[in-house]
Amino acid sequence: MTDAAISLRGLEKTYAGGKRALKGIDLDIPRGSMFGLLGPNGAGKSTLINILAGLVNKTAGTARVWGFDIDEHPRNAKRAIGIVPQELFFDAFFTPFETLELQAGLFGVAPKARRTMELLRAVRLEDKAHVYSRTLSGGMKRRLLVAKALVHNPPVLILDEPTAGVDIELRQQLWDYVRELHAGGTTVVLTTHYLEEAETLCDRIAIVNRGEIVANDMTSTLLATAGDKKLMVTVDRDIAEIPTGLGERTEIVGERRLAITYDKRRHQAGELLAAVAAAGLMVVDVSTTEADLEDVFLELTRA
Ligand code: ADP
Numbered sequence: 001m002t003d004a005a006i007s008l009r010g011l012e013k014t015y016a017g018g019k020r021a022l023k024g025i026d027l028d029i030p031r032g033s034m035f036g037l038l039g040p041n042g043a044g045k046s047t048l049i050n051i052l053a054g055l056v057n058k059t060a061g062t063a064r065v066w067g068f069d070i071d072e073h074p075r076n077a078k079r080a081i082g083i084v085p086q087e088l089f090f091d092a093f094f095t096p097f098e099t100l101e102l103q104a105g106l107f108g109v110a111p112k113a114r115r116t117m118e119l120l121r122a123v124r125l126e127d128k129a130h131v132y133s134r135t136l137s138g139g140m141k142r143r144l145l146v147a148k149a150l151v152h153n154p155p156v157l158i159l160d161e162p163t164a165g166v167d168i169e170l171r172q173q174l175w176d177y178v179r180e181l182h183a184g185g186t187t188v189v190l191t192t193h194y195l196e197e198a199e200t201l202c203d204r205i206a207i208v209n210r211g212e213i214v215a216n217d218m219t220s221t222l223l224a225t226a227g228d229k230k231l232m233v234t235v236d237r238d239i240a241e242i243p244t245g246l247g248e249r250t251e252i253v254g255e256r257r258l259a260i261t262y263d264k265r266r267h268q269a270g271e272l273l274a275a276v277a278a279a280g281l282m283v284v285d286v287s288t289t290e291a292d293l294e295d296v297f298l299e300l301t302r303a
């Protein structure tokens with residue numbers, strides 16, 4: 001537990017209106033991981049992040065950041081994380097340069113230790129260093145917030161829906177930079193509802209649904225435990241009818257092609273191919289596709 005970057009126990013949040021946004025979250029985010037917090041809108045992701053940021057008060061439970069309890073050692077806990085909030089919120093009348101300098105001041109970073117231009121370069125805003133922030137595009141603002149989250153060099157970087165409003169090309173640049181930070185040892189936590197993003201970027205993923213963690217595992221394990229697999233079979237003659245023993249989710253998708261969707265926890269490709277052969281069809285080609293994260297996600301967040 002002490003080696004977790006973030007450790008939550010029984011974390012609860014009920015908003016003033018009575019909305020129970022977090023229902024007892026237990027979660028350990030390992031140091032050094034690239035961790036995805038995935039869930040549909042309204043699942044509670046921002047609530048969780050905002051509790052860590054000190055923007056929302058939890059109703060019950062404990063939260064530790066880099067070993068520091070957020071109630072007992074709030075300053076240390078805050079210094080250990082940099083948070084890029086979901087909402088683009090900052091003073092439009094400061095320049096990016098000033099924004100970072102101010103933030104560094106707030107965290108007590110000595111002028112000599114500041115990395116303002118280095119950070120602006122890193123997020124490719126060096127040529128915008130001295131323009132008013134309100135003239136920046138959505139993607140630039142997002143990247144400025146990433147730089148702002150990093151001024152105190154925190155070991156943990158948390159990004160809440162970082163690619164909302166960021167165009168594809170800049171999204172790629174943002175991820176390149178985040179990957180670089182991660183390679184340099186920074187623990188990265190990102191919330192997203194873009195499944196592909198979590199799937200390709202994160203080594204571990206927790207899925208949140210209605211204020212509860214419904215899955216938490218290595219990305220590869222999550223994908224491997226996904227139930228469905230699809231077998232595409234091409235045979236040597238036209239298919240008159242679906243051979244028996246292939247299940248209800250088999251379709252004829254071409255004159256000589258079958259798409260067999262099956263639960264790999266219950267069936268093996270071999271027995272399905274045997275059923276095809278038993279129907280007098282000769283298999284000339286086979287391919288399979290694994291379930292992707294979307295399948296897992298839909299399975300786990302189904303009403
Ligand atoms: P996510 O970030 O996963 O989309 P949120 O944490 O923003 O989810 O929201 C979780 C739930 O809490 C939602 O039902 C949302 O409407 C509710 N909620 C969020 N913020 C507030 C608030 N300030 N007051 C009342 N309800 C809120």
Ligand code: MG
Pocket residue numbers: 045046047086160161
């Ligand atoms: Mg959110």
